[in-house]
Amino acid sequence: MSGAAPYERRLLIGDRGNGLLRKFWRVPWLFVLLLGAVAAVGYVALWSAGNGPEAYAQKHAFRFGFGLVMMLSIALVDIRLIARAAYAGYALGIALLVLVLLHGNVGKGAQRWIDIGPLQLQPSELMKIMLALALAAWFQRASWEKVGNLLFLLPPVAMILVPMGLILKQPNLGTALITGMIGAAIFFSAGVRLWKFLLILGGVAGIAPIAYEHLRDYQKARINTFLDPESDPLGAGYNIIQSKIALGSGGMWGKGFMQGTQGHLNFLPEKQTDFIFTMIAEEFGLVGALATLALLALVVIFCFVVAFRCRHQFGRLLAVGLGTNIFLYVFVNIAMVTGSIPVGGVPLPLISHGGSAMLTTMLGFGLLMSVHVHRDVEFGEPRGR
Amino acid sequence: MILEKNLRRAEDRQRRVFTRRALGLGxxxxxxxxxxxxxxxxxxxxxxxxxxxxxxxxxxxARYTAPARGRILDRNGRVLAENRLNWRAVLVTEQTNDVRQTLEAFSRIVPLQEHELARIERDIRRRRRFVPVTVREFLSWEEMAKVEVNAPDLPGILIDVGSTRQYPEREDMAHIVGYVAPPAERDIEGDPLFGLPGIRLGRAGVERFHDPVLRGRVGAVELEVNAVGRVIRELNRRDGVPGQDVQISVEAGLQRALRARVTEGTTVVVMDCRNGEVLAMASQPSFDPEVFAAGISTQQWRDWTTSRSTPLINKATNGLYAPGSTFKMMVALAALEAKSIGPLDRVFCPGHLDFGGNRFHCHQRRGHGGVDMRTALKVSCDVYFYELARRTGIDQIAAMANRFGMGVDLGIEIPGTRRGLVPTRAWRQSKGKPWSIGDTIVHGIGQGFYQLTPLSLATMTARLATGRAVEPHLTRSVGGRAVAGSRPEDWPSLGIPERDLKIMREGMWAVVNGAGGTAAGARLPGKYGTLAGKTGSVQVRRVTRQQRENGFNAERVRREWRPNALFVAYAPYDNPQYAVSVVVEHGVSGARTAAPLAREVLIETFERLRGTAPPDAQRVAEAERR
Structure with missing residues (x-):
């Protein structure tokens, strides 16, 4: 076994090195650099979107810096402590979702955020991470046999459906589906038998037509628009068409920094948030778009690498959940701006303007790093902390 | 040991399944x-x-650009119509979250009327969200500044600058210069210019007649616009041709003075009888032409169109009156041409003419005795002209009236000008009625079916004075180039023997200056030369036999039953320059009401036009430089 020796060595370091400094050295600095690069892309794009740094770019950099500190702090927290707090966190997430339904601020016909001091919090974003934590905690102790038990699977299914339902009620179809998919990814990775997995998936899919009936008109319109965007070029399909025009006119090399006509002449809606990728693709062309996509793909890949290298099921499942979360952000956003799926206000992580999204994203990365830093710890009997 | 091994195996299996599945997922x-x-x-x-x-x-x-509309100037280069900046507030619905709130905030700065709000809401419903909707036009500078300062509270409100038509002479020139208004739907299909927002079209008067010249040609500009259609920069431009200035013959000061002098129902036309240039044309009441450019309210329009005083109608060109005794020269000339009487032949006037069982009265009940043509004109003997008409026939009279510009199209640059009506036998028969000699007799003194405009009466007077077929006109120059018609030689002779015309002129001279003339009160102060004219008093109701026997006094009946007073004149007698026609509705007596007014008008005209040079491009060019 060639891999055994370094494995053992790492185990040893892990056992001995509980000191903060040791942990600090185990932080994957290359990954931190990668995150910095993605955030820098965001900085440049927001500079252009705001016609200068004042509007968005400066705030973006500041938030990233703040998020970085938060991320590194979380990275040093023992993963077992985090695992123990998982259910509490989940409960908090649910409580916030209920709160947002009761007292939330309405935006675009949905109740989505609550104000906490100067901060606008979108509980649905936080919920996705809390769900990953709770599911990972549930499956952590589960033996292979237990995972095969249908009764054992019922509570985690409920754990997914309850927040989904609450988010759907806001209503925010996109985030509800993403939440469900994160849950599905963890179920799948936890080793739930394939036929049971498909059974559950099929059951949920069976509810979909009923759910469609309960969709708000604007959501239905969104789906219908997606099917035929040119049908109403000045109405709901306008955004998709303008986004594709911006992308296409960027061509191979782009129009140059601050030179995008579509974006700068306001043909692009919400160019600093949902359509930031279009800005990048228009001004830096296919090359810039693919480079950005590649950076984001590397982030997703790293999440999976963390999962593979982790020695405990909790960390593995959490990493997969967090990685899937990032993947879904990226995929839904870029698929949306390229007109591949219906428009649904999903930001691009670390690039789009928005404080709440940045904080939840960095919180997720903090947890991921904690998994990485504590990849070799033993669960089971708690060892000295 | 085994347990631990089993545990390890189970753990390995879990790890292997995870790795497999996570790899697949990734x-x-x-x-x-x-x-x-x-x-x-x-x-x-x-x-x-x-x-x-x-x-x-x-x-x-690509957008069309509106060329600047040409100005209209008076004979001295004074501006009668020009363009002025128009500050507009427009609302882009897309740029505000709450239209109502924005409009309320705007209303606090510039109060909006109920009907304006209704129009704005209608426009918003009809247009796309990014198309600007006009909120208010013609903002004052202060209002514009206030809106700009409060811009943060007025999301979606933009200030836009257009141009509008301004008429410095306002009511005084409205009937001549006319006005502009937005094009109607059917106009839009013609010139692409008409589709432009804020474009105005000449709707009346000179504005309408010279619209193609004043309008200019549309230009085009290629613009870079943003998503809401706001212009970012100009990429390419093809300039249109600006409209040309039009100089007209009216003297603004004279026009203003006459309008100030006349009261409702009184109409005055002053012409240069040498070339037909109209110097002033006063009709009361008038209207404010700028109201149309801004978009007239229905209420205003209804008031103006239904008012008995008809402010929108230029009575000089569209008012129709029976000419009465001012028409007698036509009858006399027709008779001389038909040789139905010699100028010195006398007709005996006993105060009435009996014909076919009807008695036709002379205004002088005692009769004038034997009168020849000059005397008949001087004292306006009705019996003389009854007899002349009877001898000559209505068609000959009508033909003569037509030659003097009555009942025909005079071609003046005021669209909608009425030709008037000069009856003939054929005209009467086309109505299915016979023409009787009695009718002819009545028409001999300008009564009956005659319907003539004050403008055509002035034209007749000018033609009598000069013997040329001058046509009343307004245009002196277009775009700085003088147009034909300002020299006497531009107009052909009427072909009336000078001897006949001389008798008319002498008769008209005697009306004012002769002993026993009907209009001695119109005599001019010596320095202006002498005035020749003819009075007219026209019954608007038939005077019954009973009234006549009780001693009919026109001044004692209801105002609208009193006779119209007319006077036509030219001066100076020996070197005719200006011709005037005055109509005073229900003025009772041409001699007492209309003639003194004509005298004043002529004095005013002499004073204001003394030394006025013939039209020249120089003056227009100077005005432009200013």
Missing amino acids: LGQLGLLGFLGSRLWRIQAEEGEKYRTLAEDNRMS
Whole structure:
């Protein structure tokens, strides 16, 4: 076994090195650099979107810096402590979702955020991470046999459906589906038998037509628009068409920094948030778009690498959940701006303007790093902390 | 040991399943990201050209540009119609979250009326969200500044600058210069210019007649616009041709003075009888032409169109009156031409003429005794002209009236001018009625079916004075180039023997200056020369036999039953320059009401036009430089 020796060595370091400094050295600095690069892309794009740094770019950099500190702090927290707090966190997430339904601020016909001091919090974003934590905690102790038990699977299914339902009620179809998919990814990775997995998936899919009936008109319109965007070029399909025009006119090399006509002449809606990728693709062309996509793909890949290298099921499942979360952000956003799926206000992580999204994203990365830093710890009997 | 081994095995199995599945999941995700990459390749590399064109379409907007409308100037270069900046507030619905709130905030700065709000809301419903809707036009500078300062509270409100028509002489020139108004739906199909927002079209008067010249030609400009249609910069421009200035013959000061002098129902026309130039044309009441440019309210329009005093109608060109005794020269000339009487032949006037069982009265009940032509004109003997008409026939009289510009199209640059009516036998028969000699007799003193405009009466007087077929006209120069018609030689002779005309002129001289003339009160102060004219008093109701026997006094009946007073004149007698016609509705007596007014008008005209040079391009050019 060639891999055994370094494995053992790492185990040893892990056992001995509980000191903060040791942990600090185990932080994957290359990954931190990668995150910095993605955030820098965001900085440049927001500079252009705001016609200068004042509007968005400066705030973006500041938030990233703040998020970085938060991320590194979380990275040093023992993963077992985090695992123990998982259910509490989940409960908090649910409580916030209920709160947002009761007292939330309405935006675009949905109740989505609550104000906490100067901060606008979108509980649905936080919920996705809390769900990953709770599911990972549930499956952590589960033996292979237990995972095969249908009764054992019922509570985690409920754990997914309850927040989904609450988010759907806001209503925010996109985030509800993403939440469900994160849950599905963890179920799948936890080793739930394939036929049971498909059974559950099929059951949920069976509810979909009923759910469609309960969709708000604007959501239905969104789906219908997606099917035929040119049908109403000045109405709901306008955004998709303008986004594709911006992308296409960027061509191979782009129009140059601050030179995008579509974006700068306001043909692009919400160019600093949902359509930031279009800005990048228009001004830096296919090359810039693919480079950005590649950076984001590397982030997703790293999440999976963390999962593979982790020695405990909790960390593995959490990493997969967090990685899937990032993947879904990226995929839904870029698929949306390229007109591949219906428009649904999903930001691009670390690039789009928005404080709440940045904080939840960095919180997720903090947890991921904690998994990485504590990849070799033993669960089971708690060892000295 | 075994237990631990089993545990380890179970753990390994769990790990292996995880690795397998997570790898599948991860690769699946990478595959999907790869799919996005291929989408980007397709859109950006393969279809890039198509989308580049679309992007260009998006940002380019070709727009027509309105050329500046030409000005209208008076004979001295005074501005009668010009363009003024028009500050407009427009609302782009897309740029505000709450239209009502924005409008309320705007209303606090510039109060909006109920009907304005209704119009704005209607426009908003009809237009796309990014098309600006006019909120208020003609903002004052202060209002504009206030709106700009409060811009943060007025999301979606933009200030836009257009141009509007201004008439410095306002009511005084409205009937001549006319006005402009937005084009009607049916106009829009013609010139692309008419589709432009804020464009105005000449609707009346000189504005309408010279509209093609004043309007100019539309230009085009290629603009880069943003998503809401706001112009970012200009890319390409093809200038239109600005409209040309039109100089008209009216003297603004004279026009203003006459309008100030006359009261409702009184109409005055002053012409240069040498070339037909109209110097002033006063009709009361008038209207404010700027109201039309701003868009007239229905209430205002209803008031103006239903008012008995008809402010929108220029009575000089559209008012129709029976000419009465001012027409007698036509009868006399027709008779001389038909040789039905010699100028010195006398007709005995006993105060009435009996014909076919009817008695036709002379205004002088005692009769004038034997009168020849000059005397008949001087004292306005009705019996003399009854007899002349009877001898000559209505068609000959009508033909003569037509030659003097009555009942025909005079071609003046005021669209809608009435020709008037000069009856003939054929005209009467076309109505299915016979023409009797009695009718002819009545028409011999300008009563009956005659319907003539004050303008045509002035034209007749000018033609009598000069013997030329001068036509009343307004245009002196267009775009700085003088137009034909300002020299006497431009007008052909009427072909009336000078001997006959001389008798008319002498008769008219005697009306004012002769002993026993009807209009001695119109005599001019010596320095202006002498005035020749003819009075007219026209019954608007038949005077019954009973009234006549009780001693009919026209001044004692209800105002609208009193006779109209008329006077036509020219001066100076020996070197005719100006011709005047005055109509005073229900003025009772031409001699007492109309003639003194004509005298004043002529004095005013002499004073104001003394030394006025013939039209020249120089003056227009000077006015432009100012």
